[in-house]
Amino acid sequence: MKLSTYNFLTSMAIKGVKVGFPLKLTISKKELVETEFNPTFVERLLPKLDWSAVYGAAQVAELAEDIPAVQPESIVDNEQLLQKLHHLLFEIDVLEGQLECPETGRIFPITDGIPNMLLNEDEV
Amino acid sequence: MARRPEHSAPPEIFYNENEAKKYSTNTRIIEIQVEMAERALELLAFPDDDESRLILDIGCGSGLSGSVLEDSDHMWIGIDISKSMLDIAVEREVAGDVILGDMGEGMPFKPGTFDGAISISALQWLCNADKTYHNPHKRLHKFFSTLFSCLTRTARAVFQFYPENSDQIEMVTSQAMKAGFYGGLVVDYPNSAKAKKYYLVLMTGGAAELPKALGASPEEERRVNYIKKRDACREARGKAPKKSRDWILAKKERRRRQGLETRPDTKYTARKRTGRF
Numbered sequence A: 001m002k003l004s005t006y007n008f009l010t011s012m013a014i015k016g017v018k019v020g021f022p023l024k025l026t027i028s029k030k031e032l033v034e035t036e037f038n039p040t041f042v043e044r045l046l047p048k049l050d051w052s053a054v055y056g057a058a059q060v061a062e063l064a065e066d067i068p069a070v071q072p073e074s075i076v077d078n079e080q081l082l083q084k085l086h087h088l089l090f091e092i093d094v095l096e097g098q099l100e101c102p103e104t105g106r107i108f109p110i111t112d113g114i115p116n117m118l119l120n121e122d123e124v
Numbered sequence B: 001m002a003r004r005p006e007h008s009a010p011p012e013i014f015y016n017e018n019e020a021k022k023y024s025t026n027t028r029i030i031e032i033q034v035e036m037a038e039r040a041l042e043l044l045a046f047p048d049d050d051e052s053r054l055i056l057d058i059g060c061g062s063g064l065s066g067s068v069l070e071d072s073d074h075m076w077i078g079i080d081i082s083k084s085m086l087d088i089a090v091e092r093e094v095a096g097d098v099i100l101g102d103m104g105e106g107m108p109f110k111p112g113t114f115d116g117a118i119s120i121s122a123l124q125w126l127c128n129a130d131k132t133y134h135n136p137h138k139r140l141h142k143f144f145s146t147l148f149s150c151l152t153r154t155a156r157a158v159f160q161f162y163p164e165n166s167d168q169i170e171m172v173t174s175q176a177m178k179a180g181f182y183g184g185l186v187v188d189y190p191n192s193a194k195a196k197k198y199y200l201v202l203m204t205g206g207a208a209e210l211p212k213a214l215g216a217s218p219e220e221e222r223r224v225n226y227i228k229k230r231d232a233c234r235e236a237r238g239k240a241p242k243k244s245r246d247w248i249l250a251k252k253e254r255r256r257r258q259g260l261e262t263r264p265d266t267k268y269t270a271r272k273r274t275g276r277f
Helices: A039-047 A050-059 A077-090 B018-026 B027-044 B064-071 B081-093 B123-127 B136-152 B166-178 B227-238 B244-259
Strands: A024-032 A093-101 A107-111 B054-060 B077-081 B097-100 B112-121 B152-160 B182-188 B197-202
Touching: A024 A050, A039 A077, A039 B136, A050 A077, A077 A093, B018 B081, B027 B064, B027 B112, B027 B152, B027 B197, B054 B064, B054 B136, B064 B077, B064 B112, B077 B081, B081 B097, B123 B136, B123 B152, B123 B166, B136 B152, B136 B166, B166 B182, B166 B197
Parallel strands: B054 B077, B054 B112, B077 B097, B112 B152
Antiparallel strands: A024 A093, A093 A107, B152 B197, B182 B197
């Protein structure tokens, strides 16, 4: 799972959970994959991203010094930051780890890079 | 007709390693899946600006439909209930991320995430209750309402599916409309048994005209000619329209058979009188 996907995932599907975002990420095994840098795509993605979750993911991925804690106003002109964002969002592949619902503490395991979002009967 | 896979086992059981393997080796399956994914992408009707968009692939399986999205430079995230199929997707090193999840439990995404959604041959699975606590109506409602929220307000969602009967179509579309979607069914090649494909095209941002189906006959020909039909019915019953020459000749023939006095048939028989009379 790429960290861009992490930024979109919620645990809202669980019964009684209101927001379910951001999930608490734990990485136990990750991999670097090189992908082509496309600045316009990162730009287009920006309004959809939640910055606190981006920063949170950067901390977990040990890249916190690359990403400012508060969203800067002009990211579009800042090529360097766009590149760092690209690296964080698209080049880090989480292979093993877990996601934790912030409200119920329910744990969704990540195995072989696939997060398991299946729920049990009583959680639907 | 072949047995429907939905009737044999739930999807997470049916798409086991053997079945999943077919989706990476059987060229016919691959060809059909890719063709349907291309058509679904066409029905999404993105503006022609070469921009890459974020698309949700529901029931992505081994990522065959995702590859079609990649070819058009879109980014995608896939969700599927079968682990075996997703393993194949990871093995094939598809560009999109895949998530293990059940459609009927809702889409686990933040509101306004996706610019579009496609789904190839997955929706019919939701019409079945595979577990005792499953209720197809509720699961469809949950699915469509969470999908509606995770799409942007200009997005479309296109589902290719195999409905079992008209009740299923009715159930699926009514739940989609309840969730706030506009749109309807596009049936490609409606007159062919094999090539016939159902696409449910849903829109979030207000009602728009539905795309044209492929292989459907044009509107004029489909309309029934009323007069022609009436005449055809008469002919089928063996009686000519009343007051016509044939009708009069038939009546005279009957009188002759009955031995009654009848004027001979001439070129004047059943001739219309002029207004002077």
